[in-house]
Amino acid sequence: MGMEEEGVARGGGGKKLALASIGFADVRVGAVAGGGGAGAGGGYKEDLLVVGLPKDDDFDVAKVVGDVAVGLPDVGAAVRNFLRNREVGEFVSGALAGAMTKAVLAPLETIRTRMVVGVGSKHIFGSFVEIVEQNGWQGLWAGNTINMLRIIPTQALELGTFECVKRSMTEAQEKWKEDGCPNIQIGNLKIELPLHLLSPIAVGGAAAGIVSTLVCHPLEVLKDRLTVNREAYPSIGLAFNKIYQTDGIGGLYAGLCPTLVGMLPYSTCYYFMYETIKTSYCRAHKKKSLSRPELLIIGALSGLTASTISFPLEVARKRLMVGTLQGKCPPHMIAALAEVFQEEGIKGLYRGWAASSLKVMPTSGITWMFYEAWKDILLAPELHT
Numbered sequence: 221m222g223m224e225e226e227g228v229a230r231g232g233g234g235k236k237l238a239l240a241s242i243g244f245a246d247v248r249v250g251a252v253a254g255g256g257g258a259g260a261g262g263g264y265k266e267d268l269l270v271v272g273l274p275k276d277d278d279f280d281v282a283k284v285v286g287d288v289a290v291g292l293p294d295v296g297a298a299v300r301n302f303l304r305n306r307e308v309g310e311f312v313s314g315a316l317a318g319a320m321t322k323a324v325l326a327p328l329e330t331i332r333t334r335m336v337v338g339v340g341s342k343h344i345f346g347s348f349v350e351i352v353e354q355n356g357w358q359g360l361w362a363g364n365t366i367n368m369l370r371i372i373p374t375q376a377l378e379l380g381t382f383e384c385v386k387r388s389m390t391e392a393q394e395k396w397k398e399d400g401c402p403n404i405q406i407g408n409l410k411i412e413l414p415l416h417l418l419s420p421i422a423v424g425g426a427a428a429g430i431v432s433t434l435v436c437h438p439l440e441v442l443k444d445r446l447t448v449n450r451e452a453y454p455s456i457g458l459a460f461n462k463i464y465q466t467d468g469i470g471g472l473y474a475g476l477c478p479t480l481v482g483m484l485p486y487s488t489c490y491y492f493m494y495e496t497i498k499t500s501y502c503r504a505h506k507k508k509s510l511s512r513p514e515l516l517i518i519g520a521l522s523g524l525t526a527s528t529i530s531f532p533l534e535v536a537r538k539r540l541m542v543g544t545l546q547g548k549c550p551p552h553m554i555a556a557l558a559e560v561f562q563e564e565g566i567k568g569l570y571r572g573w574a575a576s577s578l579k580v581m582p583t584s585g586i587t588w589m590f591y592e593a594w595k596d597i598l599l600a601p602e603l604h605t
Contacts, residue, residue: 309598311380317590318375321583322367327360328579329367333447335572336538344575355450362447366456370439377432379591382491386424393420421495422488429487433479438472440479444538475540478553482533490526494588497522515592516585523584527576532569534576535560 302308322329331347334340341347351359396402396416403412442460445453453459463471497518502510510518527534536556560568 304599306599307380307384309595310383311376313591313594313598314379315372315376316594317379317587318371319368320590321586322371323364324586325579325583326364326367328575328582330360330362330447332572332575332579333444333538335575336535337444337448338571339448342571344578347575359450362450366439366443366446369456370436370443374432374436374439375587377435378428378487381431382424382428384424385427386420386495389418389420389423393418419492421492425488425491426484428491429483430480433476433483437476437479441472441474475537478533478537478540478556481553482530482537485533486526486530489529490522490584493522493525494519494584510592512589512593515589518585519588520581520585522588523580524577527580528573531573531576532557532560535569535571 327348330351331344334347334351335342335344340350348360351362355362393416401412401415403410405411441463442456445459445463446456453462460472467474498510498515501514501518502508533553536553539556539560540553557569560571564571
């Protein structure tokens with residue numbers, strides 16, 4: 221291959237720079253010792269810089285980009301493969317579905333919380349007007365930042381845990397049918413545990429509620445404080461510091477036991493109803509998959525049923541969590557239920573049920589609709605159950 225050199229001589233022991241073109245992809249740097257330079261000085265040192273200078277007739281951008289890209293990791297493919305992992309896809313789908321749903325329905329959550337804990341008007345419209353008059357339209361989204369921070373990990377953990385536990389329980393039961401159920405040996409007495417009788421859906425639902433509650437309960441406490449008493453807790457940071465300084469780390473887990481007691485029946489019923497209704501509907505209509513409107517309706521019905529059954533426990537739980545704000549805090553859930561019943565009768569146990577239903581039904585329906593949609597996007601079709 222031809223080579224052109226251009227020399228520049230400088231006096232007094234200068235340097236000669238040789239520049240050569242030997243093709244676009246070949247780049248080298250070298251130093252050559254020389255003697256007897258041209259100029260006033262004695263010898264000179266030649267620095268040889270060999271670089272690729274593209275020729276107009278054979279310069280190909282696509283080829284250059286392709287050559288440069290060779291050997292580089294395909295980050296996009298790695299991310300896609302990661303998200304297509306079944307467990308990862310389910311957790312991510314749950315997080316995205318929860319965030320999208322919560323952003324739309326935050327005002328109903330604010331009204332529902334105020335009515336359940338007995339702050340302000342006892343009616344939905346009256347509570348709505350009070351919030352707007354006192355805090356402006358942005359008051360309807362009070363605590364929404366903490367709500368979003370709470371709902372993303374909560375929904376990811378709930379839906380991901382439900383799917384994993386349900387799948388693991390189903391696989392274990394199939395194995396137990398062949399090898400026998402686990403048993404406990406006490407001396408000569410052998411007790412076989414009838415775990416094959418448990419519903420994988422119910423177990424998955426209970427596990428989902430427990431895991432998400434244990435991890436995300438402090439965020440629930442912060443959210444309620446911000447919603448109910450915005451003046452005392454103007455920001456997430458101040459609310460956290462005030463709770464921690466007043467009650468210590470235990471303050472962030474105030475009401476954990478009643479929350480678990482209230483969450484277990486709700487979560488178990490919620491997931492059981494959704495899976496049961498969906499399976500029965502598909503079998504009756506001979507369908508393998510459901511449309512988005514069908515998922516919306518089934519999710520709404522499952523949420524309404526679960527909420528109606530467990531709502532008195534929800535009222536008691538809220539009373540315990542924010543009782544200090546009103547200067548009275550029942551010692552436990554039974555006392556809270558008795559207090560509400562004595563003051564307001566059976567209606568008190570379902571105070572705020574209408575607002576809760578208006579929130580729970582669209583939340584459940586939209587969440588399941590988004591969740592199934594994100595699973596379709598992130599997971600390969602053959603992985604769907």
